Amino acid sequence: MADASSALKEAEKQTTETETPEIMTGAEVVLRALVDQGVDTIFGYPGGAVLPIYDAIHQQDKIRHLLMRHEQGAGHAAEGYARSTGKPGVVLVTSGPGATNAVTAIADAMLDSIPLVVLTGQVPRALIGSDAFQECDTVGITRACCKHNYLVDDPDKLAHIIHEAFYVATNGRPGPVVIDIPKDVQFAAAKYEKPGPTAEHRTYHPKVDASPEAVADAIRMMASASKPVFYTGGGVINSGPEAVRLLRELVRATGFPITSTLMGLGSYPASDRQWLGMLGMHGSYEANNAMHDCDLMICVGARFDDRVTGRLDAFSPNSRKIHIDIDPSSINKNVKVDLALIGDCAHVLEDMVEAWNGLGDADARPDLSGWYGEIDKWRAVKSFSYEKSDDAIKPQYAIERLYQLTKDRETYITTEVGQHQMWAAQHFHFEEPNRWMTSGGLGTMGYGLPAAFGVQAAHPGALVIDIAGEASVQMTMQEMSAAVQHRMPIKIFILNNEYMGMVRQWQQLLHGGRYSHSYSDALPDFVKMAEAFGCLGLRAEKPDELDDKIRAMIDYDGPVLFDCRVTKEENCFPMIPSGKAHNEMILPGAIRGDEINDDGKVLV
Amino acid sequence: MSNTSVYAPSAKQEAIESRTIACIVDNEPGVLARVVGLFSARGYNIESLTVAETDEAKHRSRITIVTDGTPSILEQIVLQLARLVPVRRVGVVTGHPQALEREMALFKVVAEGEKRVEAARLADIFRAKVVDVSNTSFIFELTGTREKIDAFRELMKPLGLTDISRTGVLSINRGPEEGIGDRRRTGD
Numbered sequence: 001m002a003d004a005s006s007a008l009k010e011a012e013k014q015t016t017e018t019e020t021p022e023i024m025t026g027a028e029v030v031l032r033a034l035v036d037q038g039v040d041t042i043f044g045y046p047g048g049a050v051l052p053i054y055d056a057i058h059q060q061d062k063i064r065h066l067l068m069r070h071e072q073g074a075g076h077a078a079e080g081y082a083r084s085t086g087k088p089g090v091v092l093v094t095s096g097p098g099a100t101n102a103v104t105a106i107a108d109a110m111l112d113s114i115p116l117v118v119l120t121g122q123v124p125r126a127l128i129g130s131d132a133f134q135e136c137d138t139v140g141i142t143r144a145c146c147k148h149n150y151l152v153d154d155p156d157k158l159a160h161i162i163h164e165a166f167y168v169a170t171n172g173r174p175g176p177v178v179i180d181i182p183k184d185v186q187f188a189a190a191k192y193e194k195p196g197p198t199a200e201h202r203t204y205h206p207k208v209d210a211s212p213e214a215v216a217d218a219i220r221m222m223a224s225a226s227k228p229v230f231y232t233g234g235g236v237i238n239s240g241p242e243a244v245r246l247l248r249e250l251v252r253a254t255g256f257p258i259t260s261t262l263m264g265l266g267s268y269p270a271s272d273r274q275w276l277g278m279l280g281m282h283g284s285y286e287a288n289n290a291m292h293d294c295d296l297m298i299c300v301g302a303r304f305d306d307r308v309t310g311r312l313d314a315f316s317p318n319s320r321k322i323h324i325d326i327d328p329s330s331i332n333k334n335v336k337v338d339l340a341l342i343g344d345c346a347h348v349l350e351d352m353v354e355a356w357n358g359l360g361d362a363d364a365r366p367d368l369s370g371w372y373g374e375i376d377k378w379r380a381v382k383s384f385s386y387e388k389s390d391d392a393i394k395p396q397y398a399i400e401r402l403y404q405l406t407k408d409r410e411t412y413i414t415t416e417v418g419q420h421q422m423w424a425a426q427h428f429h430f431e432e433p434n435r436w437m438t439s440g441g442l443g444t445m446g447y448g449l450p451a452a453f454g455v456q457a458a459h460p461g462a463l464v465i466d467i468a469g470e471a472s473v474q475m476t477m478q479e480m481s482a483a484v485q486h487r488m489p490i491k492i493f494i495l496n497n498e499y500m501g502m503v504r505q506w507q508q509l510l511h512g513g514r515y516s517h518s519y520s521d522a523l524p525d526f527v528k529m530a531e532a533f534g535c536l537g538l539r540a541e542k543p544d545e546l547d548d549k550i551r552a553m554i555d556y557d558g559p560v561l562f563d564c565r566v567t568k569e570e571n572c573f574p575m576i577p578s579g580k581a582h583n584e585m586i587l588p589g590a591i592r593g594d595e596i597n598d599d600g601k602v603l604v
Numbered sequence: 605m606s607n608t609s610v611y612a613p614s615a616k617q618e619a620i621e622s623r624t625i626a627c628i629v630d631n632e633p634g635v636l637a638r639v640v641g642l643f644s645a646r647g648y649n650i651e652s653l654t655v656a657e658t659d660e661a662k663h664r665s666r667i668t669i670v671t672d673g674t675p676s677i678l679e680q681i682v683l684q685l686a687r688l689v690p691v692r693r694v695g696v697v698t699g700h701p702q703a704l705e706r707e708m709a710l711f712k713v714v715a716e717g718e719k720r721v722e723a724a725r726l727a728d729i730f731r732a733k734v735v736d737v738s739n740t741s742f743i744f745e746l747t748g749t750r751e752k753i754d755a756f757r758e759l760m761k762p763l764g765l766t767d768i769s770r771t772g773v774l775s776i777n778r779g780p781e782e783g784i785g786d787r788r789r790t791g792d
Contacts, residue, residue, distance in 0.1 A: 139634060144645050148689040151633065168689055203630055203692050329683035332676060 021191035026155045026181065027052035029190045030119065033162040035062050036195050039090050041081065041457055042066070043074040047094025048134060049121025052186035066457055066486050069478040071098050073450035075105020076476070079114050080454030083437045084412055086240055088115040088169050089454065095121045096134030099180075100141065104444060106176045107145035111441025112263060113238055115174035117165050118146075124184035125153065138180045147175030152182065155190035163195040172206030173327040174238055206326055210341035210348045217339055218298070218322050219355040223364050225296035225320075227371045228256045231279065231308075234263030234440070235301020235325060237433045239345040243267075244433045246349035247300060253356055255368055257375060259287035261302050262425055263440045270429035276375070277384070280308040281576050282422040285383035285585055286375055288574075291316050292582035293374065299323045301345045304334040305441070306603075314581035324348050383574040383587055384426045393543050395420065395495045395566040399427035399467065402493060405550050410462040412455045414438065414448040416472030419501035419572045424467040446475030449492060453479055456488040463491070463554060470496040470563075471520050480533040483559040491553050493562045494526060497570065505571050510601050530561035539563040578603040618674035622651065624697040624705055625682060626775050626784040630690040631657050631665040638688050639667055648673060648681055652707075652772030664692070666784075670750075670773050695785030697775040703785050704778050708771045709753045710735070711744045715764035723763045730756050741766075 024032065030053050034042065041064045046054045057065050068074040071093040078089025089109075093102050099120040109116045123132040139149045148168050150161045158181070165177040222228060230251055236243050244267050251258050251274060258268050259276040268275055277284030279291055288310075291297065297319045302308070309315045312334065321337040323330070324345060331340040341348050359365070386396045413428055414437040415421040421438055430436050437455060439447040448466040456464040466473075473494055483490050503518040530537030536556045540549040546564070553560045573588040579600025586595055629635050636655055643650050651670040658666045671681060678696075686694045697703040711732075713723045720742075727734065727744045730752070736743035746756055750773060757768060777783040 140637070143634065143638060143641055149634075153633070204689050327687065329680065329687050331683070333680060336676075 021193065023189050024192055025052065025056070026152075026158050026186040026188050026190045027056040029155075029158045029192050030162065030181070030186070031056045031060055031063060032192055033159050033195075034090060037163065037166045038087070039063060042090040042092050043068055043077040043081070043454065043457075044092030045069075045071050045074055045094065045098060047096075047098050047121060049095035049123060049183045050092060050098075050119075050181075050186070052183065053092065053119070053121070053181075065092070066453075066482070068450065068453075068482045070476065071101035072104050072446070073453070073476050073479040073482065075102045075116070075118070076108070076444070076447050076450035077454035077457070077479075078116050078118075079105060079109050079112075079447075080414060080437050080451030081458045082109075082114050082116060082454075083237075083451075084434050084455040085458045086238075086434065088117055088166060088174075091116060091118040093118070093120055094134065095123055095138065095183075096136045098134075099138040100136060103142060103145065104442075106142055106178065108439050108442040108444045108447060109176040110145050110147065112439065113174050113234060114176070115169040116176035117162075117169050118142075118176055118178045120178060120180050121186075122151070122180045122182040125182045126184070128182065138178065142178045145176075146178045147173075149178035149180065151180045152185050155185050155188040158185060158190050159193040163193070164201065166195075167201055168204055172204065173235075206344075207328075207342055208326070208344040208347045210324070210343040210351065212351070214339060214341045215348070215351045215355055218341060218352060219359070221296055221320060221322060221339065222254060222256075222298065222356070223359060223366065225366050226368075227290075227294045227374075228254070228296040228298065228366060228368075229276075229290045229294040230256055230258035230298050230300065231260075231291065231302055232258060232264045232267055232300040233261040233302025236264060236267040236345050237301075239301065239326075241433070243301075243344070243346035243349060246346060246353055250349055250353050250356060253353065255366075256298070257290055257372070259283070259290065261305070261308055261440070262438060264302060265425060265436045266430035266433040269431040271431060278425050280305075281310070281578075282426065282572055282574065283576075284426075285381045285574055285587065286378035288576065288582040288585055289378045290375055294319045297321045299325075299337070300349070301325060303330045306334070309335060310576045310584075311579055311581045316582070381587065383585070386570075386573075386588055389567065390543060392567045393540060393546060393564060395423050395497065395570055396427050397543065398493075398495060398546060398564050398566060399423050401546050402465070402467070402550060403428045405547065406463060406465065406554065409554075410459070411435065412437065412452075412459060412462055412464045414451040414455060414464070414466045416448040416466070416468045416475075417443045417445045418469045418472060418503075419497075419505065419570075420467055420469040420472075420495040422502075422572045423495070428467070445469075445472035447472075449473060449476045449490075450479045450482075452490040452492070453483055453486075453488050456483075456490050457486070464489075465491045465493050468492055468494045469501060470494050470498065470523060470526070471500045474524075477529075480530070480535055480559060480561065484534045487558070489556070489558050489560075491560045491562065493553070494564055495566050496523075496526070496563050497566050497568045498523065499568060501570075502572065504569070508571070509577065510596055526561050526563035533559075533561075535559040535561055537561050537563070539565065541565045618676065620672050620674060621678065622670065622672045622698070623678050624703075624773055624775055624785075625669045625671060625685065625694065626697050627667045627669070627685055627694045628658075628692045628784060629665050629667060629688075630692065631663040632690055635665070635690045636667070638690065639669075639685065642684055642688065643669075643671070643681075646680075646684065648677065652770070654772040654774055668697070668773055668775050693784055695783065697785040700777070700785045702777040702779055702781075702783065703775055705749060705773050705775045706747055707750050707753050707773050708745065708747045709757075710769045711746065711756070711760055711765060712741060712767035713744065713760050713764045714741045714766050716740055719763045723760060726756070726759050726763075732756065
């Protein structure tokens with residue numbers, strides 16, 4: 001009730017204020033609206049079509065603007081900021097190439113459901129459609145890769161659109177929202193409107209509570225299961241700390257084992273005995289076999305992605321499936337489920353915890369001893385194990401040491417995309433949510449370095465490490481300069497194997513070992529490059545020097561580029577080969593060459 | 605509920621069905637592009653598409669789409685449409701007991717002699733309206749179900765049909781209640 005009455009007061013206040021609206025320039029409206037939305041930091045790059053907004057930024061001190069070196073970097077930095085705080089990230093770029101450069105980050109945020117508000121400049125309204133200098137159809141280009149977008153055609157609508165964009169970006173399934181603002185709108189006199197009560201949105205009202213009947217059905221199915229498993233995803237983390245707390249409570253109350261997707265790591269502590277590790281293509285043997293053999297799967301905020309399911313018609317053949325998701329279109333999209341609970345994870349989990357704790361003494365509860373017996377046999381396989389070496393640094397060993405030497409600090413990890421990303425997911429263990437930022441859906445090489453910048457901007461005192469590969473890191477390397485300028489002491493830990501390792505691994509598995517264009521030739525000297533940027537450069541080539549070098553990296557007060565030379569042709573195992581089922585994993589060891597049949601080869 | 609996989613029949617074995625879907629949307633710039641873009645981006649098919657503003661005061665439009673796909677794809681189409689921010693409501697018209705579907709078409713038939721007489725006679729049977737006439741041609745206006753329009757087209761083909769223009773399907777619910785078809789498929 002308190003919420004409703006305060007919303008009413010807010011509405012009344014707004015009505016009285018709209019009678020005498022404040023008039024300011026469109027550019028001032030942008031800044032004022034961002035302040036009223038609680039924004040403290042924006043990531044951007046100036047240009048002709050956003051000069052009025054940059055002029056307004058120059059004349060205020062409430063919002064910090066962090067200048068990046070490329071608009072894609074600004075987008076990923078905002079994503080890192082958003083993923084590590086739960087708040088929307090804000091990007092400001094110019095028209096034309098500014099907007100197109102941001103598209104990769106917008107698509108990345110779309111696939112991983114990250115709330116972003118992206119402000120793009122546009123040529124003046126009178127020039128739209130005339131192929132003007134630095135003009136592109138930004139709303140047309142971004143329509144397919146953002147949650148929603150706007151072209152502001154009236155200065156008086158600007159404030160309302162910005163507030164609405166924040167509402168759309170953060171409510172329901174989060175995602176990026178683009179606002180294209182013509183330059184003359186930024187100069188024009190515009191009425192300012194304060195943020196209104198969110199319930200006023202014209203059309204967009206996602207359902208947050210599941211029906212009590214569906215919750216009761218779910219609890220009945222859970223109470224009668226004998227081989228249950230929780231399968232959780234990024235939706236739990238997106239929902240917020242309350243959803244994470246309730247998930248942990250429900251998992252502990254039921255005693256069921258739990259696995260997470262790449263995006264869900266950290267929602268359940270990796271040190272707990274009910275934790276099975278990550279599932280999917282490079283997930284643990286125990287997680288994938290538990291998914292395959294379970295009789296009840298409870299999917300919370302995950303989307304049955306192809307990297308998780310493997311071969312669809314052999315996916316968990318004997319289980320009933322419950323799917324909790326805020327997006328109705330995720331239900332039955334890839335895998336048909338028996339029961340759908342549409343709503344926000346925190347709301348649904350709260351009802352489920354209550355219903356589970358309300359089970360009477362006479363109600364059946366699963367006997368899980370046999371199930372954990374099976375799981376222990378799979379665990380004994382130790383599918384993340386690897387051959388140790390005394391004279392060369394194994395990439396897995398490097399991650400293990402990095403984890404051991406940083407686990408007692410406030411550590412945030414970002415990654416690029418490829419083998420190093422999977423090794424990080426396997427060997428770095430997360431106890432808390434929002435500590436792991438990786439490009440899961442789009443798989444964007446170059447994500448990690450600018451994302452680390454954004455995380456550091458939100459958490460100035462924390463240790464922020466980008467676990468990188470030598471190929472990925474070259475895609476957004478220019479942001480080291482931004483890190484130096486803004487004193488972001490990010491640590492770029494490069495597992496340098498001189499290959500695009502995942503490409504090379506697939507070429508070995510699928511293409512007869514013909515390593516077409518996957519060798520990282522003509523690599524820069526990363527230590528000298530670090531020095532050229534004004535950072536510290538470190539290199540480790542032998543296992544016995546690794547710990548000291550990692551400590552030196554942590555202790556240095558500034559950005560560090562760490563060139564960790566690892567064994568060159570290490571493969572990332574275990575692996576579900578494409579076109580195969582969860583129980584057909586390749587375990588660490590030699591590759592025979594016939595793991596993937598012709599049907600599998602066409603898959604990505 | 606049985607304890608077996610619900611995934612048993614694979615999507616490939618499902619039959620393709622045609623379905624009419626109606627949406628009420630806010631008539632804002634780009635809304636049609638969002639709807640059409642959704643179909644092309646996800647590989648769905650559009651057989652016909654009809655759109656016009658239906659409430660000028662509230663700036664709302666009704667979009668009626670005839671599409672086809674397997675039952676699971678058709679369910680996805682409805683859910684994906686419902687996810688678009690300016691879409692207010694989505695309903696499945698096909699199979700709804702109250703749903704009424706109509707299409708209008710204009711036919712140009714160029715004929716003389718016996719064929720001309722036969723065309724006029726068939727038009728009369730179909731209750732088509734003659735909206736233009738010359739010594740050698742007719743333009744007929746016909747409304748009805750898609751099947752009726754298709755049948756008339758087949759009859760006119762041997763009689764000198766030269767041109768045809770169709771509106772695509774429109775739909776509305778019978779009876780006093782307002783509605784756009786079956787909403788159970790939208791997941792709420």
